[in-house]
Amino acid sequence: MFPIFPTTPCSGDVTLAYVNDCHTRAAAVETDQIMRLDRYLWLLFHAAILLCTMANEIEFKPGDVVQLKSGGPLMTVSSVGNDAMTKRPRVWCVWFVKEKGVETKKDGPFTPETLGRV
Numbered sequence: 001m002f003p004i005f006p007t008t009p010c011s012g013d014v015t016l017a018y019v020n021d022c023h024t025r026a027a028a029v030e031t032d033q034i035m036r037l038d039r040y041l042w043l044l045f046h047a048a049i050l051l052c053t054m055a056n057e058i059e060f061k062p063g064d065v066v067q068l069k070s071g072g073p074l075m076t077v078s079s080v081g082n083d084a085m086t087k088r089p090r091v092w093c094v095w096f097v098k099e100k101g102v103e104t105k106k107d108g109p110f111t112p113e114t115l116g117r118v
Helices: 016-055
Strands: 065-067 074-080 089-099 102-108 115-117
Touching: none
Parallel strands: none
Antiparallel strands: 065 074, 065 115, 074 089, 089 102
């Protein structure tokens, strides 16, 4: 980096003007460094948001037929988004279960990692 303070006068006298000049230069450098750090942090913050958004993209859309990777009934995706409380990605599905000869509609949220397209 560049020096903050100018070279001292050869005679060794330090005048008030010289001290003020040193303070002015130091303040200018400090302000410049803070502005650079500010820009860097802004870029870093927005890059992190972008990475999180990309990581949380849900590959399912309403109408897709899915099934739990571990098995189970076929389900239809009704909506996708983030859980209101945890802010984590969720896929809401609807399916039917036959109980005692009667089909009952069920629904619920699932994490995208647990589902596979059929």
